[in-house]
Amino acid sequence: MHITGHMIFLVTTSLNSLEDPNNYLTSSWNLNNNTEGFICDFDGVECWHPDENRVLNLKLSNMGLKGQFPRGIVNCTSLTGLDLSVNDLSGPIPSDISEILRFVTTIDLSANRFTGEIPTALANCTYLNTLKLDDNMLTGEIPKEFASLIRLKTIDFADNQLYGEVPNFDSVVKVNYANNRGLCGGSLRPCSSTRDKQDDFHQSFKGGLIIGYVFSFIFSVMVTCMFYSKCAHWVHQLKKRKNIPLNKAKELGKYVCSIASRRTRMVVNQMHELLNSQMVHNERKEISVLLERLISTIWLEELRDATDCFAMDNAIGVGKMGMMYQATLSNGQLLAVKRLFDSELFKRQFLLETMIMGRYIHNNIVPLLGFFIEGKERLLAYPYMSNGRLSKWLHPLESEVIRLKWHDRINIALGIARGLSWLHHTCDLGIVHFNICSECVLLDENFEPKISNFGEAKFMNPNIEDHLGTMFKVNDGKKDVYDFGSVLFELMTGKTYNELSRSYDTSDLCANPLSFYNVIDKSVTGEGLENEVCTLLKIACECVKPLPDQRPTMLEVYNNMSNVRKGQNDSVNDSDTLRGVEYASSITIDEIVEF
DSSP, rough: OOHHHHHHHIIIIIIIBOOOOOOOHHHHOOOTSSSTTTTGGGGTTEEETSSOOOEEEOOOSSSOOEEEEEEEGGGGOOOEEEEEEEEEEEEEETTHHHHHHHOOSSSEEEESEEEEOGGGGGGGOOOOOOEEEOOEEEEOOOOOOGGGGTTTEEEOOOOEEEEEEEOOOOOTTTTEOOOOEEESSTTSOOSOOOHHHHHHHHHHHHHHHHHHHHOOOOOHHHHHHHHHHHHHHHHHHHHHHHOOHHHHHHHHHHHHHHHHHHHHHHHHHHHHHHHHHHHHHHHHHHHHHHHOOOSSSSHHHHHHHHTTTTTTGGGGEEOEEEEEEEEEEESSSSEEEEEOOTTTTTTTHHHHHHHHTTOOOOTTBBOOEEEETTEEEEEEEEEETTTOOOHHHOOOOOTTOOOOHHHHHHHHHHHHHHHHHHHHHSTTTOEOOOSSSGGGEEEEETOOEOOOOOOTEEEESOGGGGGGGTTTTSSHHHHHHHHHHHHHHHHEEEEEEEHHHHHOOHHHHHHHHGGGGGGOOOOGSSSSHHHHHHHHHHHHHHTTSSSGSSSSHEEEEEEEHHHTTTTTTTOOOOOHHHHHOOOOOOOOOGGOOOO
C-alpha cells in the first residue's frame, strides 16, 4: 500500500508529538489497516473522499490532549479545517502558521493554554473564515494586518491578556474582545495614550523607584552602623551584669545586629534586581532599533525551494535557537539554513550573527552567506560543512567508527587559536566569542575548523556609532582563553576541563603534565608524540588558570602552539616542560590574518 504524507503525519505527529492521556486517539486509530483511505475512519479525521488519504478537517476537540501545537500537520497539504479546542495545549502559536496551514478556512484553538503573541502570519491565511483564539493566555497586540482578511466572518479574542488598539475590522465581521482590559479603539473605549507614552511612564516610574532604593540603601547603611555601635555597647553593658551569662549576652547582641544586616542585604538585592531590569529593557530597545535597519540579503522563496519547504527530511540538526536544514541551490551549491524558533526570544543572537559572520571573513570563521528577516521569520544561510561539529568526532556513537589522528587534532586546535587570535587582536571590534566549545566548531571537507554560533559574543572595542554602547562591552578575551583551554583538553583527553575536574585533582595534573598520560585519548598515545602532547597540555593548563590575569592572551597561545607545530619544541626535555610555558612573540598580529 502507498503510504502518503498525511498518514505519516497522523502516525508520527498526532500520536507522538501530542500526549494523549485519555487514549482517545490510541484506542481508535488502527494503524494496521491495509485499506486505501483507512485513516478517514479515525476519530476526528474527515477526508475529501472516503477512499483516499486526503485529510479535509481535523476535529480533535475536548480530548484532553497535551503538548504544543502539532507542526507535523504541514504534511496535510489539503487541510481546510483545524479544531484543537478544549484541550491542554501550551506554548506559542507557530510564527509560520500560514506555511503550515496554507488553505485553512477555519481555525479553533480556544480553551487551551497557548501563550505568547498572536502571530502576524495568520493574516497570510487568506482563505480564513473563522478564527477562535479565546480562553488562552495570549499577550501583546492584535496584529493590524487581520483587517485585510477579506473572507473573515468570525473572530474571537475573548479571555486573554491582550492590549493595544484593535484592528479596523469590516462591519460584517463578528468580533469578540471580552475580558481583555488592555484593548481599546474600534467599538471599545478610546485609546487615551500611545504605547510610547506608556513606555515613558514606566521608565519614569522605574527611575523614581531606583532613586528611592538608593536613598533607602544609604539610610539602611547608616542605620546598620548605628545598630552595630549600639550592639557593641549593649554587649559591653550586658557583660557587667553578673546575672546574665556572657554567652547569652553575645547571642543577644548577634541577634539584634543580624536584623539590621539582613535589612541592608535585602535592600541591596532589590536595587540590584531593579537596575538589571532597567539594563535589560534598554538592551532590548537598542537591539530592536538595529534589527529594523537590517535588509534581507536572500529571498525566502529561494530558501524554501532549496529545502523543499523546510521538509523534515532535510533537517540536519536542532539547537536552542532553531532548526538547521541542508539546502541545495539551483546551481548545486550546498547550504546550511538555520530557521529560528522564536523571533522575539533570539533577537540578540540573530543580530550578532548578521553583524559578525556577515561582516568579517576569515578562514577559521563560518561565513554568513545571507539572511532573511521579515515579520517574525528569521533565516540564516551558511555554507554546508560536510564533517559537521567537532564534538561528533570527539564523542562518536558506539555504532560509529571515526577517529581523529594526532596531526588532525593539533591542526584543529591551531585553527581555532588562529581564529580567536584574529577576532581578539586584529578585528576592529575586538570580538570575544563567549561560548567556545566543541559544539561551536565545525569542520569542512579538509577538517579545517570553522568557529560558529556568535549569538553570545561581546566586543572589547564596541562601535558607539552603531549603538552597540556598553551592552555588548567586555574588558578582555580571557573567557575565550579559558574555553579554548577546555577544548584543548577535550582534543587530547576526550573530556573538557570541567569534566576532568570532577574526576581528578586538576591542580596536581597541571603541576605535572605527565600525570595526564593515563587520561589522554588512546588514539594519540604510542606515536612518539609525548613531547608535543605534554607541551600542549601545559598550554591548556595556562589557559584555565582560575584568575583571568594569570591566563595568556590568545595571540600568545597561538604563537606558542605554532612553535610546537613547527617542531621548535622537539628538543624540550621533560624537566623543561614541567616549568611554566614561556610565550614566544615570533608571530605578529598581521600574520594571523588568513582570508
